[in-house]
Amino acid sequence: MNDQGTWKFGTREVVYGALGAALYGVFSLATNIFPLPAAGNITFRPAVAVLIFFGVAFGPWVGLLAGFIGNILGDALSGWGFYWHWSLGNGLMGMIPGLVAGSIKDFRARPDIIRAVVWGIVGIAVGMLFASLMEIFMGGIDLSTALVGYFTPAFLGNTLVTIILLPILMYAFAAVAARRGR
Amino acid sequence: MLATWKYRPRDTYVQRLDPRTRLIFLVCVIFGVSLAGIWDMRIILPLFLLTLALFLMARVPWKDMKRTLIYIIVLVVVIVGINGLLTGRGGPTAVLRTPSPTLFEVPIAIPGTQIGVWIPVTVSRAWFAVVQILRMLTMALLAIPLPFTMDPNIYGVTFRRLGIPDKVSFAMDLAFRFLPTLARDFSTTMDAQRARGYELERLGGGLFSRIRKLAPLIIPVTMQSTVTAEEVVDAMDLRAFGTAPRTWVRSLQYAPRDYALISLGVFILAGCLISRYAFGFGQFWVPDFMYSLVP
Numbered sequence: 128m129n130d131q132g133t134w135k136f137g138t139r140e141v142v143y144g145a146l147g148a149a150l151y152g153v154f155s156l157a158t159n160i161f162p163l164p165a166a167g168n169i170t171f172r173p174a175v176a177v178l179i180f181f182g183v184a185f186g187p188w189v190g191l192l193a194g195f196i197g198n199i200l201g202d203a204l205s206g207w208g209f210y211w212h213w214s215l216g217n218g219l220m221g222m223i224p225g226l227v228a229g230s231i232k233d234f235r236a237r238p239d240i241i242r243a244v245v246w247g248i249v250g251i252a253v254g255m256l257f258a259s260l261m262e263i264f265m266g267g268i269d270l271s272t273a274l275v276g277y278f279t280p281a282f283l284g285n286t287l288v289t290i291i292l293l294p295i296l297m298y299a300f301a302a303v304a305a306r307r308g309r
Numbered sequence: 310m311l312a313t314w315k316y317r318p319r320d321t322y323v324q325r326l327d328p329r330t331r332l333i334f335l336v337c338v339i340f341g342v343s344l345a346g347i348w349d350m351r352i353i354l355p356l357f358l359l360t361l362a363l364f365l366m367a368r369v370p371w372k373d374m375k376r377t378l379i380y381i382i383v384l385v386v387v388i389v390g391i392n393g394l395l396t397g398r399g400g401p402t403a404v405l406r407t408p409s410p411t412l413f414e415v416p417i418a419i420p421g422t423q424i425g426v427w428i429p430v431t432v433s434r435a436w437f438a439v440v441q442i443l444r445m446l447t448m449a450l451l452a453i454p455l456p457f458t459m460d461p462n463i464y465g466v467t468f469r470r471l472g473i474p475d476k477v478s479f480a481m482d483l484a485f486r487f488l489p490t491l492a493r494d495f496s497t498t499m500d501a502q503r504a505r506g507y508e509l510e511r512l513g514g515g516l517f518s519r520i521r522k523l524a525p526l527i528i529p530v531t532m533q534s535t536v537t538a539e540e541v542v543d544a545m546d547l548r549a550f551g552t553a554p555r556t557w558v559r560s561l562q563y564a565p566r567d568y569a570l571i572s573l574g575v576f577i578l579a580g581c582l583i584s585r586y587a588f589g590f591g592q593f594w595v596p597d598f599m600y601s602l603v604p
Contacts, residue, residue, distance in 0.1 A: 136476065137551060138542050138545045138546050138550050138551055139542050140476075141476050141479060141480045141483065141545075141550075141551070142480075142483065142538050142541050142542045142545065143535075143538055144480045144484075145479075145480045145481070145482075145483035145484040145486075145487055146483075146484075146487055146491075146534055146535070146537075146538045146541075148480070148481075148484035148487075149484045149485075149487035149488045149491050150491055150530070150531060150534060152484070152488060153488065153491045153492050153495055153530075154495075154527060157495060157526075171520070173520060173523045173527060176527070177527060177531055180531070184535075192477065192480050196480060196481050196484050197484070199464075199481075200484055200485070200488065202456065203315070203455075203456040203461065204315070204456075204488075209332075209335070209452050209455045209456075210452060264343045264344075265339065265343055265448065268389060268392075269392075269396070269398035269400075271398070272388075272389075272392060272398075276388065287516065287517075287520065288520050291517060291520045291521050292520065292521075292523070292524060292527065295521075295524050295528060296527070296528065296531060299528045299531075299532050300532065300535070303532045303535060303536065307536065307539065
């Protein structure tokens with residue numbers, strides 16, 4: 128699964144990027160029923176764990192495409208509109224964990240799982256910070272509103288689902304990959 | 310779960326536009342207002358009226374976009390507007406630096422006591438809140454109707470014709486095609502889990518527990534889809550995907566109305582940048598009548 132260059136962009140990346148995006152859109156739509164306590168406009172997105180998993184398993188391009196297109200798709204399905212900075216922020220959230228895709232050898236090994244989770248959290252921090260800070264220019268909000276009202280709840284909610292669901296996804300993928308033989 | 314597009318074909322001016330035109334116009338207005346740092350109501354108001362006109366011309370029924378509109382209005386008016394009114398932050402420094410008389414004071418105190426603070430709402434802050442609300446709505450009104458009025462089947466070709474590489478555009482196209490299949494898989498999985506006593510609507514326990522209990526839904530769908538993806542990769546490789554520039558079934562053609570709207574968008578972008586940086590016009594400005602409201 129990681130036998131090719133980290134930055135290779137071929138058929139596999141196109142397909143998995145599209146698949147990750149579609150999954151991100153479907154799961155986001157399905158789980159919008161879980162509002163995040165203390166932040167009325169932010170919902171739990173367990174789909175974030177799937178996005179980070181796609182980055183970790185298939186590389187940075189897949190993570191970027193899945194996050195960027197998936198957010199456009201999720202917004203389109205929900206009727207939100209088109210907000211390029213949030214889509215790009217989601218893309219970064221998938222791309223950064225993808226940087227370690229080449230070094231993940233065993234999806235069941237604890238060190239590899241911890242590395243994936245840590246890079247996932249870094250991706251969440253960078254992606255959500257980018258989107259929140261861009262909101263200063265796009266929406267005219269101030270820095271504290273961007274950090275407290277947008278970044279913090281999004282970061283905490285996404286980190287929580289990543290810590291809980293990413294290891295389960297990696298463990299399940301190890302079994303599927305072993306059965307598939309590639 | 311039913312994944313349905315918000316899009317419905319309608320014979321309207323907005324839907325007759327080339328989708329590229331709409332994205333270009335959106336980008337021009339957003340960058341015109343944000344990059345140039347426009348905070349002058351004399352520029353914001355005409356732009357707001359223009360985007361409101363386009364929004365109304367989309368003729369999307371109220372029931373379709375009710376939820377989104379209410380959310381955006383609550384966010385903009387309550388969160389951003391009140392924040393601007395009380396703090397004056399989030400905009401140009403002129404709001405806070407310019408000496409301005411107090412319009413009224415907002416008491417924030419413990420109920421039944423005199424313990425608390427009285428926040429002065431100045432003329433500058435009050436006007437700034439109004440400008441900021443209209444400024445945000447100007448941009449949101451262009452973005453909100455897009456999913457309701459743009460055919461999902463042309464997202465891919467639209468991005469390609471805007472200069473995005475073939476593979477990225479095709480990934481977008483493919484994602485839209487995957488979506489109904491995955492939504493169906495998700496429903497099937499949910500039904501299968503329900504037959505085993507699993508109910509998404511009644512997930513109990515704490516936060517951690519609720520998230521963990523989503524795994525029986527997310528894992529099977531995700532893993533099954535990775536298996537399917539391998540077959541798609543093989544099929545595409547066998548057809549030599551990516552070895553030459555691809556063609557698209559749908560073609561896009563600019564009409565005179567598209568050139569007119571793109572020209573207007575470019576004019577707005579250039580106008581905002583030139584007026585702000587060449588003439589210094591477009592900064593925060595308070596009209597005289599606001600001062601007559603001071604008690």
